[in-house]
Amino acid sequence: MPAAPKTMRETHASVAGVTRIFPAVGGQPPVHALGPLDLDLAKGEFFAVVGPSGCGKSTLLEVLAGLSAPTEGTVTFEGRPVAGQVPDGVGVVFQEDASFPWLTVWDNVAFGLRRAGFEAAEIKRRVDYAVGFMGLADFAQAYPAQLSGGMRQRVCIARTLVLQPRLILLDEPFGALDQQTRLLMGDELLRLWRETGATVLLITHALDEAAMLSDRVGAMSARPGRFIDLVETGWPRDRDSRIVSDESFGRLTGHLWSLLREESMKASGHKR
Amino acid sequence: MSRVGWIRLAIVLGAVGLLELLCQTGVIKTMTMIPPSRMAVELWKMAESGKLGAPVAKTLSNVLAAFVLSVALGFIAGLLIHSLPRFRRALDPLLASYYAVPFFVFYPVLIVIFGMSDLPIIIIGFLFGVVAMIINTLNGLDRIPPVLLKVGRMNRMGSLQTALLIKLPSAAPYLFTGVKLAVAYSFIGVIASEFILSGAGIGYDIAYAYNNFDNRTMYALMLFILTTVTAVNMALYIWEQRMLKRRMGGR
């Protein structure tokens, strides 16, 4: 596994000393969900986060996206602090189906551009491109309910893609899909990443998905989530799902599991 | 039309036909009910003579006013109540028992306040319709998937934009139920008030005809109300089904 050249790194987004504590609700004690935690995302890198369920992965994403404020610590994107608002140039794809059932595929993809006040001709150019890129051209006038789960997730990715984000955050985007569809969607995601040059942060509970897609994997502990280890995968930039048959893929996945096994047992209440 | 639709139509037509037969053969006395075909003929005669125009215009315009007020104010009130969860919890038992309180008892009170105009009747129709709209608005807002609101925040939308472009369309199926009920309750409130309390409108004319043993006028007007309300409902039902089909797909 050749290590990525470290000298080329340019920090694109970072979190420093971030914690997130959910205040007490209805007699329940407050929940310390995350951190303290530091992370530097290099420009153009593909970073995956894995960890046991409930370890604060999604919280990390929400803090990075500006959807929720950290209790302590700072978040920066392109050198500017992220404070309570979603910064320009950040796109998020959620795990839940976030397509609008009342809009056609085309109008769903155009939604963000219309809010941002783009001209009609520019909207048409970008939406047609994104719809084609995600393989949705034949379904542009269909409604989400007529599509499969995988196709609907493509709609959501296309809707993020048209805004040309420089940082794309994905929160278990393929969590609800079957394994074969996941692998194919993984290929799409790699193609998108190469073509746009964007920085990608992928939250996933699937160790093989993290191992296959990313340049670096951050393994998180049980709640409150911190990074136990950052693992370099060493894959070439030009890769696809066929690397699952590569010898080192199995070794990588196995290494991640050895890091997480104990944490996962803690998270699901196992006693040793 | 589907097979189920044809069977349903056959059953309804069969029921009307049976009623016709029972009336024609004298099993049901003319004193009790006139045959449905006679009701239709009488209604047609009334329409031709122009006797129908004034009460129909009065009743329908009052229903329309009550309906528009119910839907608009019910939606706004629903949005407000939804944003105040503590207030809402306290309000719930009152909303749940609302329809057991007969509002037209306040008609005299409203007359004293607003005078002898159409306003008291419109207000009673509104009082009947608005709560159905509030309840269904709350229902719809409760069921908006949180992820859709996050998409709104990702696009840096303000609260008005979010309400109009995400909350409203997302809750639309429930709002539509509210709209359908608001139509029904506006009719019920207005016609019940006319029937018992007021001196004009179709409801009053039915009560007047009953008190004067004028069965032909009474049944003609009843037929008019029943067919009008059913037609409005069918139209809304078809519109709703079309919208739901698009949103639910082939499922």
Next chain:
Amino acid sequence: MSASAVDKAAAAKPANPALRRWMDFILLIAGLVGVWYGLHLWAGDVALTSPYATVAKLIQLMGQAWFWPHVGETLLALFYSLLIASVGGLGLGTLLGIHRLSGQIAEPILVALYALPKITLYPLILLIFGLGLSAKVAFGAIHGIIPVTIFALNAVRNIKPVYLKTARVMRLTPLQAMRTVWVPAALPEIVSGQRIGFALTLLGVLLGEMFASQQGLGFLIINAIGLNDVPTIMALALLLALFAVTVSSLLLALDRKLHARS
């Protein structure tokens, strides 16, 4: 904010959420009485009796011997109508829920009937039943039976197929399946239907009494309206509202409990 600050915020909150809910409800009622009083001040004594005078009038009415037979008459009519509406609606709805085709055929018809202003049919009911208790009962029952039927239909139809399959896998007899699977699965929605059925049955009975009757609270109200006796109207409206809210709240509490469980 540090973790200890969060702890302090948690400690400051009242310990008993049920108590707080009751306080909120009492505050809301106090607010409504306040609005009522404000309207009374604005509209004047002739238009709207004050809260205090209304309660005083109600107590005075309740102290009179002639008042109670009217209450009894209304309660009796309500009892019979409710019996017909709940039992009849439950039976009809269950049958339509089990037999899918009948359910599909009947549902839009029931919804259309639900939306009709049934007051227009009251003369027909009077012509069939004549003046008296049976006309009121019939009128109350036709108001209540339709929502009860619609809810029961949906309750039975929407039982998850996997529950019924489980019952078959466990080889329950039809009676056992009914008792241990069908009824518990459908009960929450059925209770919701009974709640709405109660409200509309009461409305139907009062409407019936208002239009053509010599007995009952509806008759007293229409009498007071004729005499423009605002204190009596208000006192009777208050009595009915208290009764309706109390019964509805009990049914709502039961409804919530059953829905929270499923």
